[in-house]
Amino acid sequence: MCFHEVGYHNVSMADIAGAVGITAGALYRHFRDKQSLLDSAVSDSFERLYAVTSAGGGLDAMLTRLAEGTVHGRELGLLWEREARHLPAANQQVLRRRFREVNQRLAEGIGEHRAELSAADADLLGWAVLCALGSTAHHTVELDVPVLVAMTSAICAVRLPDAGEAATPPGDTAGLAPVSRREALLAAATRLFGEHGYQSVSMAEIGAAAAIAGPSVYNHFASKTEILLAALNRGTEALWLDLHEVLRVATSHGHALDLLVDGHVRFALRHRQLMGALVTEIGNLPLAERNQVRMAQRELITEWVSLLRAHRPELSQRDAHLRVRGALIVIADVARTPHLVRGPAVAGRLGAVARALLFT
Known part of the structure; x- marks a missing residue:
C-alpha cells in the first residue's frame, strides 16, 4: 500500500x-x-x-x-x-x-x-x-x-483505578506565551501541525498564529521543514532526558519501566500536538533528517525493550518490541482523543493500560 x-x-x-x-x-x-x-x-x-x-x-x-x-x-x-x-x-x-x-x-x-x-x-x-x-x-x-x-x-x-472527578487535561490550559519570537513560532507550528497536518499548513499561517508578520518568520526559521525538525528534535530529546533521569533513580528494571510509563503519559497529555507530530510527521522530513530522528526514536525504544526483557526474561526480543510499541502508541493515541482525555483520572487509567501491555 x-x-x-x-x-x-x-x-x-x-x-x-x-x-x-x-x-x-x-x-x-x-x-x-x-x-x-x-x-x-x-x-x-x-x-x-x-x-x-x-x-x-x-x-x-x-x-x-x-x-x-x-x-x-x-x-x-x-x-x-x-x-x-x-x-x-x-x-x-x-x-x-x-x-x-x-x-x-x-x-x-x-x-x-x-x-x-x-x-x-x-x-x-x-x-x-x-x-x-x-x-x-x-x-x-x-x-x-x-x-x-x-x-x-x-x-x-486491566483493573482501572477509581475514576475520581473529571479534570481538564494539562495540555488544554492556555497559560502564558513565550517572549521569544522563535519559541512562539515553534509553539504555533507544533499546534497547527497537530491539528491540520504538516502538509496542510503554510509558513504564513504559522506566522499569523504566532502574531508575527509574514517575512519576519524567516528571520527565525529558513523553512517549514526547519520548524518541523526543531519540534521533532525537541520532543525526542525531552523523552531521552526523562529516560536518563529514570535510569538514575530506578531501583530495578521493573521500577524503571514503571517510572517511564508515568513520564510518557505525563508528556503525552501535556504536549499532545507535539506527541502527534512525533508519531505522524517524521515522513515529511528530508531523508537525512528523517533517518536521524527515526534513529533516535529507535534507540529510545530499544532502551524500553531492554528494560522489559531484563524484567521479563521469558519474552523474546520480538514479543517485547511488540509490547513496547503497543504501549507507546496507546499512550500517544489516547492522549490525542478528546473524549477520552476529558474523562476522569485519565493519567492513572492510561498508565494502567500501558502497564498491562508491558507487565501482563
Whole structure:
C-alpha cells in the first residue's frame, strides 16, 4: 500500500498504478482521484473491522479475529492516523462515525465479559485494543496472532483505578506565551501541525498564529521543514532526558519501566500536538533528517525493550518490541482523543493500560 509506505502527499496515481501492475488510465476508471482511492481504502478496512467485531462468539473470539486481521493487513493504523486527515471534512466525519461504531461493538464485547465495567471504562479499553493493534503499522517486526491476542487480552483484563472527578487535561490550559519570537513560532507550528497536518499548513499561517508578520518568520526559521525538525528534535530529546533521569533513580528494571510509563503519559497529555507530530510527521522530513530522528526514536525504544526483557526474561526480543510499541502508541493515541482525555483520572487509567501491555 503506497499510502502506508511513503505517505499520501508523496505518491501519485501513476505510482499506485505501477505498484499494482496496471496503467494510470486503468486506475482512473475505478477511482476518479487519489482522494477517492484513499477514502475507499480506509472505508473498506473499517467495514472489515466492523464485520469482525459483529460476528459474535464472545470476546476471545473477537480478539482472535482482530489479531488475524492485523497480521494480514497491518496498514490501517497509519492510514487512519496519518493519511485520513487529507480527506474532505465530510468524508472524515463518516469514517469517524464508522470507527466509533467499530469501537462500540468492541466495547460491548468487553462489557459483556466484564459486567463490573462502566460504559466509559469499556470504551477506553476498546480504544486501547484498537490502538495497540494499530501500532503494528509503525514497524516491520514480524507479527504473531497469539502474541497480539495476549496483548489485547491483557488490555481487556486491566483493573482501572477509581475514576475520581473529571479534570481538564494539562495540555488544554492556555497559560502564558513565550517572549521569544522563535519559541512562539515553534509553539504555533507544533499546534497547527497537530491539528491540520504538516502538509496542510503554510509558513504564513504559522506566522499569523504566532502574531508575527509574514517575512519576519524567516528571520527565525529558513523553512517549514526547519520548524518541523526543531519540534521533532525537541520532543525526542525531552523523552531521552526523562529516560536518563529514570535510569538514575530506578531501583530495578521493573521500577524503571514503571517510572517511564508515568513520564510518557505525563508528556503525552501535556504536549499532545507535539506527541502527534512525533508519531505522524517524521515522513515529511528530508531523508537525512528523517533517518536521524527515526534513529533516535529507535534507540529510545530499544532502551524500553531492554528494560522489559531484563524484567521479563521469558519474552523474546520480538514479543517485547511488540509490547513496547503497543504501549507507546496507546499512550500517544489516547492522549490525542478528546473524549477520552476529558474523562476522569485519565493519567492513572492510561498508565494502567500501558502497564498491562508491558507487565501482563
